[in-house]
Amino acid sequence: MSVEAAVSAQSAACLKAPVGLLAELTHRCPLQCPYCSNPLALEGVAGELSTEAWLDVLAQAAELGVLQLHLSGGEPTVRRDLEDIVAQAAKVGLYSNLITAAVLLTRERLERLAAHGLDHVQISLQDTQAANADRIAHYQNGHARKLEAAGWVRALGLPLTLNAPIHRQNISSLAQFIDLAERLGAQRLEVAHVQYYGWALRNRAALMPTREQVLRSAELVARARARLKGILVIDFVVPDYYARRPKPCMGGWGRGIINITPSGKVLPCHAAETLPGLAFDNVRDRPLRDIWLGSQAFQKYRGTDWMREPCRSCEFREQDWGGCRCQAFAFTGAADLADPACNKSSFHNAFADVARQEAASEAPAFVFRSPRAAAR
Ligand code: SF4
Numbered sequence: 001m002s003v004e005a006a007v008s009a010q011s012a013a014c015l016k017a018p019v020g021l022l023a024e025l026t027h028r029c030p031l032q033c034p035y036c037s038n039p040l041a042l043e044g045v046a047g048e049l050s051t052e053a054w055l056d057v058l059a060q061a062a063e064l065g066v067l068q069l070h071l072s073g074g075e076p077t078v079r080r081d082l083e084d085i086v087a088q089a090a091k092v093g094l095y096s097n098l099i100t101a102a103v104l105l106t107r108e109r110l111e112r113l114a115a116h117g118l119d120h121v122q123i124s125l126q127d128t129q130a131a132n133a134d135r136i137a138h139y140q141n142g143h144a145r146k147l148e149a150a151g152w153v154r155a156l157g158l159p160l161t162l163n164a165p166i167h168r169q170n171i172s173s174l175a176q177f178i179d180l181a182e183r184l185g186a187q188r189l190e191v192a193h194v195q196y197y198g199w200a201l202r203n204r205a206a207l208m209p210t211r212e213q214v215l216r217s218a219e220l221v222a223r224a225r226a227r228l229k230g231i232l233v234i235d236f237v238v239p240d241y242y243a244r245r246p247k248p249c250m251g252g253w254g255r256g257i258i259n260i261t262p263s264g265k266v267l268p269c270h271a272a273e274t275l276p277g278l279a280f281d282n283v284r285d286r287p288l289r290d291i292w293l294g295s296q297a298f299q300k301y302r303g304t305d306w307m308r309e310p311c312r313s314c315e316f317r318e319q320d321w322g323g324c325r326c327q328a329f330a331f332t333g334a335a336d337l338a339d340p341a342c343n344k345s346s347f348h349n350a351f352a353d354v355a356r357q358e359a360a361s362e363a364p365a366f367v368f369r370s371p372r373a374a375a376r
């Protein structure tokens with residue numbers, strides 16, 4: 001289909017520009033978090049886009065209307081050309097957010113990145129207790145380095161977000177996460193119950209909290225939000241398995257976010273490669289604008305035409321867009337069914353039962369994220 005034909009086939013709601021670009025600069029990472037959202041089949045360094053290719057992609061993204069650039073991975077600071085990429089973002093007018101595990105950062109590197117125009121830093125933490133944090137990341141002394149890096153971020157006057165992926169093996173530290181964010185002078189704390197894709201799905205039984213723990217965490221966050229209003233913004237992401245309605249995954253398929261993998265594949269979401277029957281274009285072969293507007297993968301689940309019942313006639317279909325396609329496929333075997341997180345899905349009760357059973361069982365050992373584990 002030509003780009004023009006594809007455009008004319010779009011509903012007006014889908015024609016808006018993407019707001020955000022998630023640039024997975026690499027899948028290399030020194031940490032091995034068992035809930036990592038990277039695919040099990042990690043991309044190797046040999047296939048990574050060159051500096052020039054990334055600079056061109058950022059120029060194309062700005063032209064397309066993207067506003068925010070999330071520099072992610074893997075660990076984006078392993079790329080020696082990160083300064084060039086940040087400088088290009090500033091030059092073409094993209095707000096740049098560095099999403100980092102921070103264990104490889106030095107104060108000098110951070111100063112250089114700030115001098116090249118970096119706008120924001122997001123640091124992920126595994127726990128507030130150093131021993132447990134390092135155990136979960138499978139990396140010694142990582143927690144101490146993260147705290148040091150967070151201090152540099154604030155000392156350089158950059159805004160700081162802390163990201164706290166929450167699961168059964170750190171949920172008891174939630175109050176301490178909030179205290180720590182306040183102490184470090186973060187502007188934002190993401191209390192993000194783990195979403196079960198990629199490595200997290202592989203480790204689901206080791207990560208799943210109980211419903212009671214989730215409810216208590218919601219109450220704790222609500223109290224902290226009231227207490228810290230105007231000081232700290234706290235985002236709260238609930239686990240789908242205990243929800244009654246799904247989230248509008250990525251704000252709706254092909255509606256606001258573009259994800260580019262280290263090798264240049266353009267995805268509507270980071271887990272989209274788990275779905276069958278999708279053809280992903282690569283920025284090496286096709287302009288980003290054409291891919292956004294007309295590629296088969298972006299068109300497939302955009303809007304509402306693809307929906308089956310109960311979504312097709314549901315009053316919420318343009319609010320949550322049927323939830324997550326990857327979760328629907330992973331649990332039901334059909335990507336065009338309602339997300340099983342929805343209580344209108346015939347799979348909903350079985351979905352919730354899985355969580356109940358796994359949370360009530362003894363946690364198995366983690367399968368840590370690594371190329372070797374992926375190969376196994
Ligand atoms: S979640 Fe952990 S392993 Fe995955 S990229 Fe982030 S820091 Fe690395």
Ligand code: SF4
Nearest residue numbers: 311314316317322342
């Ligand atoms: S039936 Fe579909 S559109 Fe309606 S709430 Fe459930 S997932 Fe959303």
